[in-house]
Amino acid sequence: MAKTGPEGLITALDIGSSKVSALIAQKGDGGELVVLGTGQRESRGVRRGYIADMVATEAAVREAVEQAERIAGTNIEDVWVSFSAGGLVSDILKLEVDLGGHRVEQGDVDDLLKAGRDAIDPSGRMVLHAQPTRYTLDGLGGVKRPLGLHADRLGVDIHVVATDGSPVRNLDLCVRSAHLEVRSIIAAPVATGLACLSEEERELGVALVEIGAGVTNVSVFREGVLASLASIGMGAADITDDIASAFGTRRAQAERMKCFHGSANMSPRDHHEMIDVAPVSHEGGAEGSRITRAQLNTVIRARLERLMGEVQRELKRLDFADPVGRQLVLTGGGAELRGIADYAQQALGCTVRVGRPRGLSALPDAHSGPAFATLAGLAAFAASDPVDLRSIEPSRGQTVVRQKGPAIFGRLMAAFKANY
Structure with a gap:
């Protein structure tokens, strides 16, 4: 027991x-x-x-x-x-507070985070993450531990992810x-x-494409955090449905054909290898058929072409279109398809690898x-026991300069507690 x-x-x-x-x-x-x-x-x-x-x-x-x-x-x-x-939305909110040149103490950090908590407005959305990522001292970014350092201004970058409630x-x-x-x-x-992703990859900038069964999430990481993301209503299950529809078989059989015989790449011998296809039903004496591996892969590649086209459009919209130094990582169940990394590398024009846990x-x-x-x-x-601003008590009377942030955020927990 x-x-x-x-x-x-x-x-x-x-x-x-x-x-x-x-x-x-x-x-x-x-x-x-x-x-x-x-x-x-x-x-x-x-x-x-x-x-x-x-x-x-x-x-x-x-x-x-x-x-x-x-x-x-x-x-x-x-x-x-x-x-x-x-429906996920990700962005960075930047806040600053005046210190007057004295050393940064824990109370200063706490007050800044409390003020950051009040400065987030989900605009009717539900906040999933509100985490301080790094601090700034007099505009100098990338400070992980500001305690004990002198500064005129102490700032913080807050990573906020929200979605429909x-x-x-x-x-x-x-x-x-x-x-x-x-x-x-x-x-x-x-x-x-x-x-x-390694910490260095997230720092340098990388795109993560997670091909799930029904949804493909495209995420761009910059300076160590998730900077922007998009969702595409298409995934690996659509490839399975295409196979089932094209060859008149059940989804379970189509999934097996995709996993055991399918590939994102084509080779000359694919025209000679035969695959047995079971009928949707054996009623009425229905018999299965035989197809070449090339026919199967043609159906797979047709769907992948559409999917990679959508991924390319989202990467451009997320400002990840620079051909120099681009790195992309494929993950999710769809990334287990044979040859998909090579196919994506040719389709997207950047270095691609398959990401594993x-x-x-x-x-x-x-x-x-x-x-x-x-x-x-x-x-x-x-x-990792991450710090989340949603667990911090509201600030009272703290004066903060809001440098930059997404328009969709400004009040935080009132809407969060009402929704969740």
């Missing part, structure tokens, strides 16, 4: 359009994360990242968590949950209906970036691919 979990356990829960996966981890003596158990179930009730069937999704969540608990030999009570649907509330209700407490709901690109010990091989990067990133995010 499973026992009550010890202190320091972290449980990550990734609810996607194709699968629901859970991971239980614990910090080791050296600070590393050790995986104790994992679980996975087919996602039932999620469409394009949104909850469409509460009962079906709750059952999948319960089963995935129970499987992870059995393997870990422990019971868990709370989870860190990913949110991967569209209703989809998040539905996700929260679904998890709580499975008798689990929600520690926090994390934007999937934030978690995935922690799992797949890193930084976890004892992670099973079945959960070590790009499809589980968000799950691993959730655990890493939780272990």
Whole structure:
């Protein structure tokens, strides 16, 4: 029988359009994360990242968590949950306060963060993240620890991610209906970036393209944080549907054909290799057909061409179109398609690699691919114990200069608490 979990356990829960996966981890003596158990179930009730069937999704969540608990030999009570649907908005808010030349003390930092908390306005949206990323001293950026340094002006860059409230509330209700407490709901690109990107890559600038089953998230990281992002309502499941429609077979068979025989690249021998295609139904004596691997890959590449075209447009809109020094990382279940990195490199004209989760010990091989990067990133995010301005009490009478920030942000927790 499973026992009550010890202190320091972290449980990550990734609810996607194709699968629901859970991971239980614990910090080791050296600070590393050790995986104790994992679980996975087919996602039932999620469409394009949104909850469409509460009962079906709750059952999948319960089963995935129970499987992870059995393997870990422990019971868990709370989870860190990913949110991967569209509508996410990410930006940086910059604030400054006058210090008069004295040394920076903890009270100065606390007052600045309290003022930053009051300066954020979600404009009806729900705030998922409000985190100080780095400080500035007299306009000098990139200061991680300002304590003890002299300055006339102390500033802070606050990373804010917000989204529409209703989809998040539905996700929260679904998890709580499975008798689990929600520690926090994390934007999937934030978690995935922690799992797949090095700190140096995030500093230099990199684009992360997460190809999920129903949604493809395009994220741009600059100066260490998620600077901007976009969502495309297209994913790996669309490739499966195209195959099923083109060759008259069931989705399950089409998915198998894609995974075992499909590729984003073409070769001359593809015209000679034959693949058996099962019919949609065997009623009436219906018989299957045979196709060449080239026919299968032609269908796959047609959908990829459309997807990469959308990715290219979003990268330009997110100001990531400079051909010099561009780096792009593919992740998500769609990144497991054979040859997709080479295809994306030719289509997008930049260096492309496939991102896999890193930084976890004892992670099973079945959960070590790009499809589980968000799950691993959730655990890493939780272990980092990030500062969040939503937990800070409001400031009173603090005078702050707002240098720059997104128009959609200005009041913070009044709207957040009302919505969440």
